[in-house]
Amino acid sequence: MPRRSLLIVGALALAGVGFCSVLRPSHNRNWSTDQSVLPVAEFAGDIVRIHGVRNFRWTGPTEFVPAWEDRSYRLDQVATVWYVLVPFSRRWRGPAHAFVSFGFDDGRYLAVSVEARREAGEVYGVLKGLFRRFELAYIVGDERDLIGRRAVYDSNDVYLYPVRADRAGARAMLTGMLERANHIRDQPEFYNTLTNNCTLNLVRHVNQIVPGRIPSSWRVILPGYSDEVAFALGLIDSTLPLPAARAKYRINDRARAALDSTDFSRLIRE
Numbered sequence: 116m117p118r119r120s121l122l123i124v125g126a127l128a129l130a131g132v133g134f135c136s137v138l139r140p141s142h143n144r145n146w147s148t149d150q151s152v153l154p155v156a157e158f159a160g161d162i163v164r165i166h167g168v169r170n171f172r173w174t175g176p177t178e179f180v181p182a183w184e185d186r187s188y189r190l191d192q193v194a195t196v197w198y199v200l201v202p203f204s205r206r207w208r209g210p211a212h213a214f215v216s217f218g219f220d221d222g223r224y225l226a227v228s229v230e231a232r233r234e235a236g237e238v239y240g241v242l243k244g245l246f247r248r249f250e251l252a253y254i255v256g257d258e259r260d261l262i263g264r265r266a267v268y269d270s271n272d273v274y275l276y277p278v279r280a281d282r283a284g285a286r287a288m289l290t291g292m293l294e295r296a297n298h299i300r301d302q303p304e305f306y307n308t309l310t311n312n313c314t315l316n317l318v319r320h321v322n323q324i325v326p327g328r329i330p331s332s333w334r335v336i337l338p339g340y341s342d343e344v345a346f347a348l349g350l351i352d353s354t355l356p357l358p359a360a361r362a363k364y365r366i367n368d369r370a371r372a373a374l375d376s377t378d379f380s381r382l383i384r385e
Contacts, residue, residue, distance in 0.1 A: 138247045140303035147233045152183050153300045154255040156293035161191045163293060168225070169256035173264040173374075192220040193286045196278040198351070199226070199262060200342050201271050208339030210241050212265075213314045215278075216258055217289050224380040226261040227292045228254045229316040231306040244308035251306040251316075253296035259379040266370035266383075275366045275383060276342065279352040287324045295320070314338040321350075 142153070154167040164187045172180040195218035202211040214228035231239050231249035243249070254261070266273040280288070304311065315336070318329045329348060334340035345351045346360070353360045366383045373382035
């Protein structure tokens, strides 16, 4: 490449970096409907009341009946944690979305997903996520919404892994995520594909409970491989080898059959 062209490319790159450095995160944008409401958690002893629990009814990839609800949960009844992994490609597992869901003694489940918040008409992109194109959002919702849509309409494999965690750890994880959701609502942050993504936030929540439980790894930066890390560290509650576990805990077919059932969460775990 001629010297003049190199100088032009370098100048454009510096201009791009400079432009990104002056951007500031904001919640005051025209958000995509499914990410337009941020949750608020109110704690009172063992009770948490969450405003803005998403419970959409999906009838297609972009067709839905919107609904947000206020729900109350007993933190002393948090019994289980589940790891949801959604690789974006079968050819290369690197790019993916990961989130968690919490099971309660009363049979209810609550999913919490850390996401790149999109504006109306905007499409997520891995490269876009490097350049302050998205804000960070914690979405709290019903499993039939957050898991069902991805498993049935997004054409991606969805894995629902049981996590090896005691009740105290499960409660601490949920509490920490809801507290961070409150913080994000008050102080917006930019999402970043490499430094502030879905999986890295989950890792930070785990390591806040047990420091160093999940060490740094390139497989964490590429979330599609995060189940390999979880299995190696004994975080997934399964005695199966990883390929067999992936086959067992892939829940697309069960989700498709159960999408219209109020017993969705139990049926996808059978």
